[in-house]
Amino acid sequence: MYSKDESYTVQPQSLECTGSLDSRELRFSRAMVFAIEEINNSTVLLPGVTLGYRIHDSCASVPMAVKVAFQFANGLDPVFKTNENCSRTSTVTAIVGESGSTPSMSMSRITGLFKIPQVSHFATCACLSDKKQYPAFFRTIPSDQFQAAALARLVKFYGWTWIGAIRSDSDYGNSGMGAFLRAAKEEGICVEYSVAFYRTQPISKLRQVANVIRSSTARVVVAFLASGDMRILLEELERERPPPLQWIGSESWVTDPDMLRFSVCAGAVGFAIPRSVIPGLRDFLLDLSPAKVAAVPLLTEFWETAFNCHLREGVSGVGEKECDGSEDIAQLQSPYTDTSQLRVTNMVYKAVYAIAHAIHRLICEDRANGTARCDKHSSVQPEQVLESLKSINFSQNGYPVVFDTNGDPVAVYELVNWQMGEKDHIEFVTVGHYDASVPAGQEFSMTKDILWADGGTEVPVSVCSERCPPGTRKAVQKGKPLCCYDCLPCAEGEISNHTDSSNCWSCSSEFWPGPGRDVCLPKPVEFLSFHEVLGVILATCSVGGACLAIVMATVFYRNRATPIVRANNSELSFLLLFSLTLCFLCSLTFIGRPSEWSCMLRHTAFGITFVLCISCVLGKTIVVLMAFRATLPGSDAMKWFGPPQQRLAVVSFTFIQALICTLWLALKPPFPIKNLTTFKEKIILECALGSAVGFWAVLGYIGLLALLCFVLAILARKLPDNFNEAKFITFSMLIFCAVWITFIPAYVSSPGKFTVAVEIFAILASSFGLILCIFAPKCFIIIFQPEKNTKKHLMGKVPSKAL
Incomplete structure (x- = not known):
């Protein structure tokens, strides 16, 4: 549109359109004419009633649209009639248009004051759904x-x-x-x-x-x-x-x-807008002759531009030649003639029919036989058409037409x-x-595959940051939109199991993330098993130790009448070997999956068998001391520590340990637990102590007896004897105490199944120390040096060999 600044000293010139004609918009206007002529020829819709029309070119310009709106409301007179009432009826009943949203808004603000309904075919602005601002606006195209x-x-x-x-x-x-x-x-x-x-x-x-x-x-x-x-x-x-x-x-x-x-x-x-078919429209659009074209300025401009010729006399510049009637519009490639994609054109068609149906409901009476009788002399007011439009509901060529409360279609x-x-x-x-x-x-x-910008069917990618795979989380980059982020691995113990996760979350206590941190897997259960190398080694040592004790007991039994066996208190020796066998075997209870029974058995069996073992050693040590004191003149020491007293001492010492274990089991016994804290990534099956006081009482009592035995053995180590048993007991107790003193820090600091392994090792080491120090030298003499297994040799009466 052409406009210029005004000086306000002369009357402004009329607004004029500039630029080229939009042939697509021309097709829209011709579609309106086609629909009106179709209605005028109809015997069903408004029979006997002729609709008229007036077409204006707004040039897609707000000023021109406003000018047209005033003309629709007041007429075409260039001056105002001051002697007429301003509330007189408008010159039009309804308006089809405008194509643009902004011109439509400008028009509707004016025509809405006069309650002139406006039905647009192409104004899609959502703001036009506001009925407070645009109460008379409707449209056949969605918002x-x-x-x-x-x-x-x-x-x-x-x-x-x-x-x-x-x-x-x-x-x-x-x-x-x-x-x-x-x-x-x-x-x-x-x-x-x-x-x-x-x-x-x-x-x-x-x-x-x-x-x-x-x-x-x-x-x-x-x-x-x-x-x-x-x-x-x-x-x-x-x-x-x-x-x-x-x-x-x-x-x-x-x-x-x-x-x-x-x-x-x-x-x-x-x-x-869905593609549609309007029967007869193409023939109507192509039904143009030079005479018809010359009668309509818009068609004239279109014709001259399309064929590069001029129809109007004295007009040149459009084309050098004059239009001679040989132009064939059917062969013209133009949006005006293209009816293969009738979309918005159908919205024009529906808008015209919507107005026609609204008028039909006001002046016509439908009969039972499908015909209608219309009062052609009835005066139809714009506000009546406005109210009628709000409730229309019909289909034209299979296309439904209905308006919601905002004047919008589906x-x-x-x-x-x-x-x-x-x-x-x-x-x-x-x-x-x-x-x-x-x-x-x-x-x-x-319904079909899309061919994208690169010509392929693979969907193009448009992201600020690549998608974060499972096992990571999104961390927004500082100062950038939410779609721009870094992918950070989930922290230890956390997972994310879907793409583009904003957060990671922790697995439950008995589960742990897999290698990709995208799934929670059950934590592996760990305990000292018979099927692993460490378990096999310890079990082998345990059984081997028990077998060794049995073998030594067999050797002693077969040679029970020999001096070396008789001189070493054979009754306590056999009881000691029996207790050592139990000590070796009780370590097997520490291997395997912990259960309620195994947890109670392993600690009590260990405590009682070890006390039985130390009691026997203590008894043997006291016997050695008493034996040498009995040789002194006037001494009756052996009378006070004979076999009955020895048995009573062993039973008494063992009974005290048994009582401690019984109280432990009765009040707060050991029980199996799942240790989830030592290692985050696995479960340790172990035995809880139940009562720590009970556990350390059992160990403390064993340590007390071992210390007492160690002291007595030291006192007896220098007694004159060709085979001084007290010396070997001293060595064995020294090993025993060293093992259990080092056991305490090792037990406390060892993780998981190695805690159990340390305890088994302490049991086996101390048991092997006792059996090797006390019984190995005797068995060696019995088997390999039988000449020393005599009373004379033991009494030290065998002369030494000359050098």
Whole structure:
């Protein structure tokens, strides 16, 4: 549109349109004429009633749209009639249009004051659903509120989280993009940039927007642009092509045939009004002769531009030649003649029929036989048509027409893909549908594969950061959107089992993360088993020790009449060997899976058998001391420590330990537990002491007896004897005490199953120390030096050999 600054000294000139004619918009206006003529010829809808019309070109300009709105409301007189009432009836009953949202808003604010209903076929701004501001506005095309939500779900559907956004700097673009950005935020989508421009702005602004697109890292661009704005943007991008971009378009431009010449947009995907068929429309559009064209200025301009000739006399510049009637419009490749993709055109068609049905309900009476009788002389007021439009519900050519309380239809879209067809020509291909009326998650129904910007069927990737695999969590990069993050491994003991997890969480106490930290696996259970090397070694030593004790007992039994056996208190020796056998075997109770019975048995059996063993050693030591004291004149020591007293001492010492163990088991016995604290990654099956006092009382009593035995053995170590048993008892007790003194810190510090291994080792080491120190020398003499196994040798009466 042409306008200029006014000086206010002369009357302003009339507004004039400039630029080229939009043949697509011309098709819309001709579709309205076709629908009106179809209604006027109908015997069902408004029979006998003729609808008239007036067509104005708003030039997609707000000032021109406002001018037209005043003309619709007041007439075409250039001056106001001051003698007339300003509340007189408007000159029109209803309005079809405008195509743009911003001009529609300007018109509706004026015509709404006069309650003139306005039914738009292409104004999609969500703001027009506000009935407080636009009470007389209706539309046959869905609101951008639905399209914005659909676009956000489409972006989310294909996993794009890093996008660019471009909009027209108009009510249509700003409102639609605002709704999209809100929906995108709810879907977790981040926007790298959001820029706006309008086709009337300086070229520098356009180039700035184009440079933002070229330099961005987002590979997906959502364009909420009017068709004219998109055209000049693509022309600018064609000059210096950016990397391949996946365009996501609004219905305004994504089905505009004029856009198909831009290969930079190949693979574009967007929502479109469902394609439709209007019988007879193509024939009507092509039914143009030079005479018909010359009668309508808009058709004249279109004709002259399309065929590069001139119809009007005295007009040149459009074409050098004069139109001679040989022009064939059927062969013309133009959006005006293209009826293969009737989408918005059907919205015009439905808008006209909506108004016609509203008027029909006011002046016609439908009869039972399917005919109608209309009062052609009835006066129809705009406000009546307005109220009637709110409740219409009909179908035309199979397309339903109904308005909700906001004047909006049900939102149904086709998903259109720009695919390369034959001869490298881009074509519109419907690949799916979107229905906002179905339950959430079921809105999309895909029917064909999409060919993306690179020509393939593999979905392009557009993310700020690669997806975080299971086993990691997202950590937002400082100062950047939520979609820009680093993938950090989950901490020890934590997992994440799905992609792009924001947090990691701990496994339950008996589970531990697998190697990838993406699943919780049961912790391995550990205990000293008979099936592992350490368990086999300890069990072998235990059985071996028991066998050794049995062998020595057998040797002693077979030689029980010999002096060396008789001189060493054979009764206590056999009892000691028996107790040592039990000591070796009790270590087997420490191997294997702990149970209630094994936990109670292992500690009590160990405590009692060891006390029995030390009691025997103590008895033998006392016997040695008493024997030598009995040789002194007047001594009757042996009378006070004979065999009965020896047996009583052993039983008494052992009974005390048995009593301690009984109290321990009765009050707070050992029990099996799962140790979850020593090692985080595994479970240790072990026996809890139950009562630590009981455990240390058992060990302390054993230590007390061992210390007493050690002291007595030291006292007897230098007694004159050819075979001094006290000397060997001293060595054995020295080993015993050393083992159990070192056992305490080793037991406390050993982890897991090694705690049990240390205890078994202490039992075996002390048992081997006793049996080897006390019995091995005697067995060696019995077997290998029988000549020393005589009373004389023991009494020291054998002469020494000369050197």
